[in-house]
Amino acid sequence: MTPEQTAWFAETFGALVANVGKAVLGKPHTIRLAFTAMLAEGHLLLEDAPGTGKTSLARALAATVQGTHNRIQFTPDLLPSDVTGVTIYDQGSGRFEFHKGPIFASIVLADEINRASPKTQSALLEVMEESHVTVDGVTHSAGRPFMVIATQNPIEQAGTYKLPEAQLDRFLIKTSIGYPDHASTVEILAGSAERDRSSHLTPLITTDAIGDMADMAAGVHVDAAVLDYVSRLAEATRSDPQTRLGVSVRGCIALVRCAKVWAAAQGRAFVIPDDIKELAEPVLAHRLMLDVEAEFAGVTNSEVLENVLSVTAPPVERVA
Structure with a gap:
């Protein structure tokens, strides 16, 4: 990425986060994770208690991107x-025709996905x-972005x-929204007459531009x-005595x-170790399978990953 491209990317990313922030108040970090999943061309899993704004976040993302969206x-x-x-x-035509399902959209909201059968x-x-x-036997493309x-x-x-482990592994990022802080809660209550804040958001970017941003990000140096x-982090999760299954190559x-x-x-046009540390929990935690005894003892995936990060030293200099 050139310096001009990097500056444009950061400015555009900030504008997208700010636009969604008009509908989902007080959660800039979660919004940044959502757009990171989108521009990395992956999928997002939101797990949280009822009434925390999971659906609102998904709607706001869809409203910010000038593409199709289905629920x-x-x-x-x-x-x-x-x-x-x-x-x-x-x-009439004497032939079979394919009628597309709701999965064919730029952004698809799969609400309460764990209520459907495994099939x-x-x-x-x-x-x-x-x-x-x-x-x-016929393949139909979902388009880009998806x-x-x-x-x-x-x-x-x-x-x-x-959700089976194979399904969880397909989600690039898993995160939660959590309850808003006091100031954001007061602001939400003040506008309680407005049922859906995302309905007033205007699209800021086209699907083609999202594709361009994804291509730019792919060129960042690592x-x-x-x-x-x-x-080394992945290997540490596999050898940890509290895990049955560590992080895969995927x-x-x-x-x-x-x-x-x-x-x-x-x-920045280059990745630093702090980027890895900050993203390790939302990207890797849901991919771990804990040992039965550790799970029974109340150990969480996040705790295991936090321990792995603490014992695995980050690099201090570049490789020549």
Whole structure:
């Protein structure tokens, strides 16, 4: 990236975050993570208690980007064809025609994804990984950009289906919004007559420009010392006695992709170890599988990752 491109990227990224911040008050860090997932061409999983603004964030992101967006309300009776689409015989033309499902949009909100059956959840695996859907042997592209923003409620587990590890690994970033601070809560209450703040947001960027930003971020330099640091972190999660399954190579690639966007958003054309440290928890924590005894003892994925970061020394100089 040239200095001019880096400056434009950081300015545009800040404007996008500020625009969404008009609808989701007091949560700039979570918004930055959401746009990082979008520009790294990945998907976002929001897990939080009811009423914290998960759906509002997804709507605000869709309203800021001048593209198409759909919402899928996941329920136990939802079928895979309700998500991907179905081929129907047209008697008039005498041939089969494919009717696209709601998954074909620039931004797709998968609301309460853990309420759908595993069969329906698995219908998302191909499109989230490959950005296309195969129905009756025919492949249909989802276009670019394509992002799934899924929400799930960790409190109510009755009638839900836990996301399998293969599905969790498809989400580039997993984060939560949390409750707003006092000042933001007062501001939200003052505008309580307005049910949906995101409906008044104006698009700031086209889908083509999002693609250009993603291409720019992909060109951010990552020194070999930083790559070595990422690899050592992954190895440390695999050898940790509290984990059954550590970070995969896919997880390492996801962390590097996100770090490139994070660096560009701060006006840098290169990744530093602090970028890796800051993004390690939202990118890697959900990819860990804890040992049964550690899980029973109340150990969390975030605690394991925090320990790994503390014992793995970051690089202090570049590789010549």
